[in-house]
Amino acid sequence: MNTTKEIILDAALDLFAENGYTETTIRQIAEIAGIKAASLYNHFPAKIDILLSLIAEYKQNILDTVLSPEEVDKLITELTAIEILRRLFFKFKESNQNRMVKILKIIYHEQYRVEEARSYVRDIQFTFMINHIERVLEKLILAKKVRGLDTKLYASLFVYVVTDTAYRSMLYGQEEYQGVERVTSADILEELFRQIVLD
Secondary structure, three states, X not given: OOOHHHHHXXXXXXXXXXXXXXXXXXXXXXXXXXXXXXXXXXXXXXXXXXXXXXXXXXXXXXXXXOOOHHXXXXXXXXXXXXXXXXXXXXXXXXXXXXXXXXXXXHHHHHOOOOHHHHHHHHHHHHHHHHHHHHHHHHHHHHOOOEOOOOHHHHHHHHHHHHHHHHHHHHHHOHHHHHHHOOOOHHHHHHHHHHHHEOO
């Protein structure tokens, strides 16, 4: 059974995704959650705290997809470079479904109005993920599984392809997007992978 806090977050998530963070009121969230507005404040002092909880949930989801240096070292001995890169990116894509897509939609839409959303996009979605992928590429180069390349450039390309996929799935919805997509992000990533691998 969900806690009151989880019920509030679920209600807010649906309302923020449908109407936008700014346009959604505490009263609307409380009504959908089936509680009084005053009770909501026992769990979240302000509406921004609800948004911050959702951003923190998405951030944790991203961090859970990150391979540790030890995991990368182990994978380098067991898998080809393409298999490692696939695991890295498709783990991220798989984690970015349903609830997470809704949260990402809110973050993207609110990044121009809410500093916390803007800093998430800048610090985690791009800077952190690019740096993480750059470190993986550096390890693959040292292991002679990937040719020498501009790791920052390729890490950026990879992140932008995955981000573009997430953004388009938000615009079209998961099912409709599958039909609209002619060249998939998986195709683009596979082509980028093939360009850089040595094994």
